[in-house]
Amino acid sequence: MNVIIKPIITEKMTKDGEVFNRFGFVVDKKANKIQIKNAIEASYGVTVENVNTMNYRSDRSVKYTKSGLIVGKTNAYKKAVVQLKEGEAIDFYNNI
Template identity: 80%
Template sequence: MSIIIKPIITEKITKEGETFNRFGFVVDKRANKIQIKNAVEAAFGVNVVAVNTMNYRADRSVKYTKSGLISGKTSAYKKAVVQVQEGETIDFYTNI
């Protein structure tokens, strides 16, 4: 099972990476914190101090248009914020 799906590169996560050594990833929904820690350490060669995970539910929306109701939804995903040791960093632009 591939645990790390893709990195999250947003303004907030990038700022946390510069100040607190925290980096965000979209991970497999079935992965636990220990599996995420081992996958990040193996992929990027850093020592992980802490892993925080969040499950995001699928958002459903309904739009009322001239042609009728249009319903849609976004997919659910799991996000992991990984804190690495002081002095270490992950560079997404050269490693991936």
């Protein structure tokens, strides 16, 4: 099972990474905190202290346009915010 889907690189998560040493990831919906911790430690070679997870539901939207009714939705996903040991960091921008 591929636990980590992609890192979350937003303004808020970048600031949390610099100030509080926390990084966000989109993870598999069925993954638990222990699996997330082991996957991050294996992928990036860091020590994870804490893992917080959040389940986001899909949002549905209906738009009334000239051509008729348009219905859409966003995907549901699970987000994990991991806090690393003091002095360690993950660099998403370096490809080395």
